[in-house]
Amino acid sequence: MKPVISISELTKTYPGGLKALDAVNLDVKEGEILALLGPNGAGKTTLISIVCGLVNPSSGSVTVGGHDIISDFRAARSLIGLVPQELHVEAFESVQATVSFSRGLFGKPRNPALVEQILKDLSLWDKRKEKIMALSGGMKRRVMIAKALAHEPRILFLDEPTAGVDVELRKSMWELIGRLRETGVTVILTTHYIEEAENIADRVGVISKGKLLLVEEKTELMRKMGEKILTLNLREPLDALPDGLKEIDLTLEDEGRTLVYRYDTAADRTGIGKLLAELSSAGVGVRDLSTKQSSLEDIFVNLVRDGE
Numbered sequence: 092m093k094p095v096i097s098i099s100e101l102t103k104t105y106p107g108g109l110k111a112l113d114a115v116n117l118d119v120k121e122g123e124i125l126a127l128l129g130p131n132g133a134g135k136t137t138l139i140s141i142v143c144g145l146v147n148p149s150s151g152s153v154t155v156g157g158h159d160i161i162s163d164f165r166a167a168r169s170l171i172g173l174v175p176q177e178l179h180v181e182a183f184e185s186v187q188a189t190v191s192f193s194r195g196l197f198g199k200p201r202n203p204a205l206v207e208q209i210l211k212d213l214s215l216w217d218k219r220k221e222k223i224m225a226l227s228g229g230m231k232r233r234v235m236i237a238k239a240l241a242h243e244p245r246i247l248f249l250d251e252p253t254a255g256v257d258v259e260l261r262k263s264m265w266e267l268i269g270r271l272r273e274t275g276v277t278v279i280l281t282t283h284y285i286e287e288a289e290n291i292a293d294r295v296g297v298i299s300k301g302k303l304l305l306v307e308e309k310t311e312l313m314r315k316m317g318e319k320i321l322t323l324n325l326r327e328p329l330d331a332l333p334d335g336l337k338e339i340d341l342t343l344e345d346e347g348r349t350l351v352y353r354y355d356t357a358a359d360r361t362g363i364g365k366l367l368a369e370l371s372s373a374g375v376g377v378r379d380l381s382t383k384q385s386s387l388e389d390i391f392v393n394l395v396r397d398g399e
């Protein structure tokens with residue numbers, strides 16, 4: 092299937108010389124939820140801003156639904172709903188008027204039933220007549236989402252949707268994103284919360300210093316997360332692995348004093364029983380053992396550190 096967004100060799104150097112994006116390549120699949128993880132200043136907002144036509148790229152190209160974001164800006168932009176990182180809403184307008192107005196900005200005909208549905212989905216219906224300045228921060232954030240959805244975009248960008256949002260609202264935001272996906276909307280969100288990426292994303296991308304370091308299926312990352320390392324300290328150092336152990340994926344380290352075995356905690360069988368039986372029949376004595384599990388957090392921290 093053709094990607095709904097295709098980003099090729101995208102680079103952005105801001106006036107003053109800061110390279111915020113460095114040759115980023117990324118295809119976004121129709122209907123997926125993609126989470127972009129990265130530390131402050133990594134380039135997440137810059138990437139989103141370019142795709143949405145708010146910032147000019149220095150080089151590279153982007154298409155949205157097959158439309159070039161520069162030569163075919165209007166067609167590309169009409170497919171996108173954007174919830175920016177910074178909240179800026181018309182303080183004196185009512186919730187309902189703001190959301191209806193946003194739809195009009197894209198040249199779409201009025202559709203009160205649709206606006207009603209969006210407000211209900213976001214639990215804003217009771218607040219529809221309130222002025223936005225009278226709402227709490229979390230409610231304002233929901234209004235931003237309602238505004239972004241008013242013109243029925245196929246793609247929704249959420250830049251830090253849950254920063255500063257309480258646990259309950261965060262969960263309801265995740266549910267909303269899940270429901271949107273069911274209607275076929277592609278969702279790209281940025282987050283600092285690894286837990287958030289774990290909970291809702293189909294794929295996770297990691298950005299650091301303007302470089303996209305990895306994009307991977309979440310289940311694949313979870314598999315890596317599920318990796319455990321068993322370290323066995325041997326009584327006597329080994330020169331080489333005994334024959335019976337050669338079929339097992341083991342490494343001999345520390346001048347033969349340590350055996351390291353990596354296994355998948357998610358698998359039906361860890362293979363530890365077989366390993367210990369083989370060790371015993373080969374007459375290899377174990378003095379001590381320990382296990383360590385890698386987490387998505389470890390993977391993320393290592394990636395970002397290695398990128399430096």
Ligand SMILES: Nc1ncnc2c1ncn2[C@@H]1O[C@H](COP(=O)(O)OP(=O)(O)OP(=O)(O)O)[C@@H](O)[C@H]1O
Nearest residue numbers: 105106109111129130131132133134135136137138
């Ligand atoms: N308009 C601008 N002019 C100059 N530099 C900018 C501009 N906007 C962003 N930058 C710089 O570009 C880099 C990337 O910023 P960006 O906002 O894209 O990061 P981010 O990943 O969204 O960070 P955060 O997690 O803090 O939101 C930063 O070093 C930032 O200071």
Ligand SMILES: [Mg+2]
Nearest residue numbers: 135136176250
């Ligand atoms: Mg940002």
